[in-house]
Amino acid sequence: VDLPTIGxxxxxxxxxxxxxxxxxxxxxxxxxxxxxxxxLADELGLFVLGVEAP
Incomplete structure (x- = not known):
């Protein structure tokens, strides 16, 4: 399984x-x-959001 990855x-x-x-x-x-x-997201003013698939 190849999951999208963020960091x-x-x-x-x-x-x-x-x-x-x-x-x-x-x-x-x-x-x-x-x-x-x-x-880092807070420091840079970005949001990070996880959403449920429909």
Missing amino acids: PATVRGAARAGLAGLVGEAGRTLVLDREGLVA
């Missing part, structure tokens, strides 16, 4: 690209360094 590097890339945040499917997205990712 602090993803947050930095999203900020550089001018995105407002990141959205992934809840329970099906691998999150690396969750605490670091959340802290």
Whole structure:
């Protein structure tokens, strides 16, 4: 199984690209360094959201 993966590097890339945040499917997205990712997203003003698939 190849899960989508996000981490602090993803947050930095999203900020550089001018995105407002990141959205992934809840329970099906691998999150690396969750605490670091959340802290960095907060610092950079980005949201991170997990949503249920319809």
